[in-house]
Structures are given as C-alpha cells and as structure tokens.
Amino acid sequence: MPNSHHSATLIIGPSWVGDMVMAQSLFKVLKQQSPERAIDVLAPAWSLPLLERMPEVRNAICQPVGHGKLALGVRYQLAKSLRKTAYQQALVLPNSLKSALIPFWANIPQRRGYVGELRYFLLNQARKLDKNELTRTVDRFVALALPENAPLPEPLPIPALQISPAAVQRALNSFGLQQDKPILALCPGAEYGPAKCWPPEHFAKVAQHQLEQGWQIWLFGSEKDRATAETINQLTGGSCQNLCGKTSLAQAIDLLSIAHSVISNDSGLMHVAAALNRPLVALYGSSDPGFTPPLSENAHILSLDLDCSPCFKRQCPLGHLACLSDILPQDVSRLI
Structure with missing residues (x-):
C-alpha cells in the first residue's frame, strides 16, 4: 500500500448502536493492515461515546444531519470542509444514496461500499453484496477493508471497548450506586419493537432469583424502556435500580462494564455488553442470531429456532410471541 503511513480513511458509520459496535471489527482489520493509518468516522452524535471508547478511531466527526433527512446543503458544506484532510479512501457502511454523497463531494479518491440505492456514480468501488457468502453484518463490514472476494481474516478481531476506571467511578457516584454486591444488568428493551422483547415477567423471575442469591439488579435502556423496566421493578417489590432513560449512553457503557452478568434482548446494549466482554x-425472538450475533466468547445465545422465526417483524404476526415467551426464566438463570 503506497504511502500507507500517510493514508487516512474516512468511514461513513452506521445509524444503529449495535452496528456501530460491530464496525469496530472493521477498524481493527484496517489497523492490522496498516498500523499507521488514521481512521476517522463520520457518525451520528449519539454514537460519539462508543467511538471515544475505540482506540482505533482517531476522530469522530459528528454527522450534522438527522437519520432520514436529506439536507443537501448541510452535507455539501461538511464535505467541502473534509477536503483539506486529504483522505485516501472512504468506506461507506450504510446502503443509502445520501450516505455516499459526502465522500463524493469531499473528492476522496477511493470510495467503496455495497451497491445500495442507485449510487453507482457516487462510489467508484461499488461492490455487489453476496448475502449467502457474507452472512453476518460484521462480515459485510470487514469485507470492505479487503480486496474484492478475499477471504475474511481468521479469527475475525472482535469489538473491545476501552473503559476508564475514573469514568466508571463518576457514573457510580452520579446514581449513588455501589459495587458491594454482584451486579446483574438487565436490558429489557429493543429499539426495533416488542417482537424482540422477552416478557417483563420472565425478566422479573430471573431478577428475583438473583436477589435471593444476594445480587443487585440494574435495569438499562432508553426512556422508551422505562415503563417495561418499572414493571420488572414492581414485580420484584421495588428491589431493582431502574436506570432506563436516566443514564447517558456513555454512563450506560461504563456501568455495564462492571456487571457480573448481563441478560439482554437482541439490542444495541447487547452488542455493547459483548464488546465489554461481560458474561x-x-x-x-423475531431476529436471527446468525445475522447479528453478539461477538464475544463470553456470550450464550438463547433462541428456540421456531418454524415461524426469524420473522423480522416489529410485532408478532401470530399474536403469541412464543419464540420469546417460551424461553423460560430457569433456562436463563442457569446460565448466570
């Protein structure tokens, strides 16, 4: 790779927490190829705490346009300001047309991504995605670092977020939390919808079991998950710490890093817990562990593999959610 020690790569990052965690495998492969390479990531503002905890990333550049908005003028101004960085290469992870505009306008010589929405002319290294060959999201990301059709590295480097003990202590102090008892972290929500969510009663049974063993229970999630978490808390007689909607993403990451065990639906926080190497x-339920598995040796995947799953629906089309409600609390408790 000529001038690899001068080269800088711009990554157009994905819009979801889990995908941003999995993208770290790509950053690691780029660094293995060329340790001197600078990696900058253009990403939504919410993802900055994740990128700050990835040592491979030099700069996180805040994407000024919200998910789904076109805002061509804003994108053009940002692209113009990026020209002075003289990136050699851009890797575009989302499949949208608009995600390929900024590297094109920034005059980046190599612009690589998968053929998505009508964007042949924006990418000069557009690749056809073979979904049978590259089955997992992480494989699709990493393949963009490699020559076309090259085999993936074995083993694939896995995401590993770096945590500062001082930041953990600050987060503990912010919420008056202690580490005097083992911590079970529950992540009962999922951005995509209820068909990805294990029933709150089941979470509560597992929580109750661990409380009886002398553990403490912390509930993590966004504001949207607060009511579900409150249900779990009520079912355990108010013995849990409901942190849903109270922590920033940065605080949630730092607090999850000290959990002794994490139970999660298929969600962004599940990928965060995997990247923190927590048990x-x-x-x-409705999603496919073959497509977006937690990338960790320390993870147990529970999936009943019913005939009707994965359906990838937000709500159970059959109205029974058996794919999740039939995973029993004792099956989960056994794995803690």
Whole structure:
C-alpha cells in the first residue's frame, strides 16, 4: 500500500448502536493492515461515546444531519470542509444514496461500499453484496477493508471497548450506586419493537432469583424502556435500580462494564455488553442470531429456532410471541 503511513480513511458509520459496535471489527482489520493509518468516522452524535471508547478511531466527526433527512446543503458544506484532510479512501457502511454523497463531494479518491440505492456514480468501488457468502453484518463490514472476494481474516478481531476506571467511578457516584454486591444488568428493551422483547415477567423471575442469591439488579435502556423496566421493578417489590432513560449512553457503557452478568434482548446494549466482554445471555425472538450475533466468547445465545422465526417483524404476526415467551426464566438463570 503506497504511502500507507500517510493514508487516512474516512468511514461513513452506521445509524444503529449495535452496528456501530460491530464496525469496530472493521477498524481493527484496517489497523492490522496498516498500523499507521488514521481512521476517522463520520457518525451520528449519539454514537460519539462508543467511538471515544475505540482506540482505533482517531476522530469522530459528528454527522450534522438527522437519520432520514436529506439536507443537501448541510452535507455539501461538511464535505467541502473534509477536503483539506486529504483522505485516501472512504468506506461507506450504510446502503443509502445520501450516505455516499459526502465522500463524493469531499473528492476522496477511493470510495467503496455495497451497491445500495442507485449510487453507482457516487462510489467508484461499488461492490455487489453476496448475502449467502457474507452472512453476518460484521462480515459485510470487514469485507470492505479487503480486496474484492478475499477471504475474511481468521479469527475475525472482535469489538473491545476501552473503559476508564475514573469514568466508571463518576457514573457510580452520579446514581449513588455501589459495587458491594454482584451486579446483574438487565436490558429489557429493543429499539426495533416488542417482537424482540422477552416478557417483563420472565425478566422479573430471573431478577428475583438473583436477589435471593444476594445480587443487585440494574435495569438499562432508553426512556422508551422505562415503563417495561418499572414493571420488572414492581414485580420484584421495588428491589431493582431502574436506570432506563436516566443514564447517558456513555454512563450506560461504563456501568455495564462492571456487571457480573448481563441478560439482554437482541439490542444495541447487547452488542455493547459483548464488546465489554461481560458474561452475557442474549435472547433472540423475531431476529436471527446468525445475522447479528453478539461477538464475544463470553456470550450464550438463547433462541428456540421456531418454524415461524426469524420473522423480522416489529410485532408478532401470530399474536403469541412464543419464540420469546417460551424461553423460560430457569433456562436463563442457569446460565448466570
């Protein structure tokens, strides 16, 4: 690779927490190829705490346009300001047309991504995605670092977020939390919808079991998950710490890093827990563990593999959610 020690790569990052975690495998492969390479990531503002915890990333550049908005003028101004960085290469992870505009306008010589929405002319290294060959999201990301059709590295480097003990202590202090008892972290929500969510009663049974063993229970998630978490808390007689909607993403990451065990639906926080190498039980219903598994040796995946799953629907089309409700609390407790 000529001038690899001068080269800088711009990554157009994905829009979801889990995908941004998995993208770290790509960053690691780029660094293995060329340790001197600078990697900058253009990403939504919410993802900055993730990127700050990835040592491979030099700069996180805040994407000024919200998900789904076109805002061509804003994109053009940002692209113009990026020209002075003289990136050699851009890797575009989302499949949208608009995600390929900035590297094109920034005059980056190599622009690589998968053929998505009508964007042949924006990418000069457009690749056809063979979904049978590259089955997992992480494989699709990493393949963009390699020559076309090259085999993936074995083993694939896995995401590993770096945590500062001082930041953990600050997060503990912010919420008046202690580490005097083992911590079970529950992540009962999922951005995509209820068909990815294990029933709150099941979470509560597992929580109750661990409380009786002298553990403490912390509930993590966004504001949207607060009511579900409150249900779990009520079912355990108010014995849990409901942190849903109270922590920033940065605080959630730092606090999850000290959990002794994590139980999560297939969600962004599940991928965060995997990247923190926490002992993890990952519950899959409407989604496919073959497509977005937790990338960790420390994770147990529970999926009943019913005939009707994965359906990838937000709500159970059959109205029974058996793919999740039939995973029993004792099956989960056994793995903690």
